[in-house]
Amino acid sequence: MFQLRQPSSATSNVDTIDVIGPPRALEVILCFIYPSTDPPTINNLTLLSQVLVLADKYDxxxxxxxxxxSLVRFARTEPLRVYAIACRLGFEDEMRIASLRTTLIHLLGLAELPDEFKLIPATEYHRLILLHVRYRKEAKAIATTPSQTPASIKGSFFGVNLGAVIGETMRRPVVESIRGGTPLNYESLVLAVKTDHNIDAETSGVGKLIRSILDKANALDLTV
Incomplete structure (x- = not known):
């Protein structure tokens, strides 16, 4: 990338190039170029993003x-930011991993997006929206599918299938929460069921149903 004139003697002036970037990020870059006994550890996503951008800029x-x-480590706690950073730098694998983690968030319910989204094309955001639509659709379909009759409930009462009735009673509030836009993670769905329907998910068995729905939805491995 850089072509510098070589000095003709030890006393000749050497051309220099000004490198522009956040000081801490430049320091980390230099540690990679001139490795020490302790390689740099980056525990901050903002710093990691700056380092990656500089590394890409200067090849x-x-x-x-x-x-x-290191980027994937942050996908669990900051999936939206990781997704946008990965999009900007063309990291396909990291982008797919982060996109699935973003399904835990109600994307369309956000008041604002992380600043990193200002630096990627609108088409990448649109791909993420389509993923969320597909994921919620699949989760709702799983939730509305009648589950097997619990082992402890057999037979019928006056011709009524007790397992089917109880199963429907358990599924209904979960389906309504998914349809209503509740973030598709266990804590949010449990809270929605408790708040809107006054049902204790842990004691009623609804919590187990929620975990089953989310496990099956995640097993589909939907990504952008």
Whole structure:
């Protein structure tokens, strides 16, 4: 990338290039180029993003490859930001992993998106919206599918299938919560069922049903 004139003697002036970037990120980049006994540890997503952008800008492969492996660690706690960073830098694997983690968030209910979304095309955001629509549709379909009769409930009462009745009673509030836009994670669904229907998910068995629905939806491995 850089072509500098080589000095003709030890006393010759050497051309220099000004490198612009956040000081801490430049320091980390230099640690990758001139490795020490303790390789740099990046525990801040903002710093990691800055390092990755600089590594991409100046084509510093060792810094890019080593920093890229750290990106997925943040997908669990900050999936939207990781998704946008991965989109910006063209990291397909990290983008897919982060996109699935974002399904825990009610995307369309957010008042604002992370600043990183300002730096990616609207088409990438649109892909994420389509993923959320598909994921919620699949979760709702799973929730509305009659489950097997619990082992402790057999037979019928006056011709009524007790297992089917109880199963429908358990599913209805969960389906309504999914349809209503509740974030598709266990804590949010349990709270919605308790708030809207006055049902204790843990003692009623609804909590087990919610976990089953989410496990099956995640097993579909839907990504952008």
């Amino acid at each position: 510093i492969g060792v810094a890019r490859s080593r920093s890229q492996t």
